[in-house]
Amino acid sequence: MTKKNQYLLLQSIENSNNYTFESTLEMALKKRINAENLLVLDNFSDGISMSHASKFIKDAEVLVIVVDEAKGDSNGLISKILNQTVRKPNTTLFCINPIRQILPFLKMLKGEQFNDESALIKRVLS
Numbered sequence: 001m002t003k004k005n006q007y008l009l010l011q012s013i014e015n016s017n018n019y020t021f022e023s024t025l026e027m028a029l030k031k032r033i034n035a036e037n038l039l040v041l042d043n044f045s046d047g048i049s050m051s052h053a054s055k056f057i058k059d060a061e062v063l064v065i066v067v068d069e070a071k072g073d074s075n076g077l078i079s080k081i082l083n084q085t086v087r088k089p090n091t092t093l094f095c096i097n098p099i100r101q102i103l104p105f106l107k108m109l110k111g112e113q114f115n116d117e118s119a120l121i122k123r124v125l126s
Helices: 026-034 047-059 077-083 100-108 119-123
Strands: 006-010 038-042 062-068 089-098 111-112
Touching: 006 026, 006 047, 006 077, 026 038, 026 062, 026 119, 038 047, 038 077, 047 077, 062 077, 062 119, 077 100, 089 100, 089 119, 111 119
Parallel strands: 006 038, 006 062, 062 089, 089 111
Antiparallel strands: none
């Protein structure tokens, strides 16, 4: 039986007042992935969302993590989530323009980094 991919999209938002709530990357993923298999978090996500993310990660047979242009990880959300995945088998990490804090995770998870959103979308959905 084929294992089902679960997708976790982590977004870094600089200013919540200007956020559109659906980036190009998020919309592309939502078009191709069932809602039950996609979880979207940002640096303004609350404790309940973090708890849901922990269960989502734990229950995933195959986990695909996408970090959307991390402009910073001031509250450590991205690092907290990625720390939960380091020893999880069948985990893949993709990132656009990673910040310094994400580089060790890219190495540990044998992740891929991209400079272009369209290339990342094509790779993640292939």
